[in-house]
Amino acid sequence: MLDDTDRRLLRHLQADPAQSVADLARASGVAASKAYKRLERLEAAGVLKGQRAVIDWRALGYAVEVSLRVSLDKTEPRAFDEFIAVAREVPEVSEIQTFLGRVDVRLTVLARDMRHYQEIYRSRILTLPHIVDVEALMHVTTIKDVEALPL
Structure with a gap:
């Protein structure tokens, strides 16, 4: 090609x-x-999907990044669709990924500090529908972050 x-x-x-x-x-x-x-x-052909600005969210005062692994109620047929629809509306959620396995969804949450993260977690994340379990992973450092392909 x-x-x-x-x-x-x-x-x-x-x-x-x-x-x-x-x-x-x-x-x-x-x-x-x-x-x-x-x-x-x-x-x-869909190889190039456009260009974008990459903004350093840390430079804008966001110091906390948390990865949330979410397990959903698999007995509810609309759990994925309803969860994702509401999760998309949370402005501090910068990324949503779905998986097959024990973890169903991973959310990346950005916050200014731990107090802000706690507010987001309690008022926006825990109110999302169909959550069975949430595991939080605090981001410490990025070792490699490359979007370029070896062409």
Whole structure:
């Protein structure tokens, strides 16, 4: 599906997503028009899903990150859908993942401090529907955080 030119473009785009198409083309060794057409094709094929700003939430005063492993009531047919619909509405929940196994859902919660986290946990998390069990894992440090693929 991807040829060497596509891989070069994607490698350079991952390294610096804010660069212009002309700079990306130059770094990849292709004409700007060819780079533009390739990027359009990759986007149409769903390989490129867009560009985004990455904001450091710590710089905005959020010092606490907690991963919550949630087990839901599996006897309730709508438990997943209802839980996720309400969890999406909690502004401090930055990520929701579902799993197969003992843990059904993992939520990442961001808070300014422990008092703020405790408020979120008591007033927003524990009120979510169909929870059977919650395990909290306090985030200490990130060792590796890479979104780029080895192309």
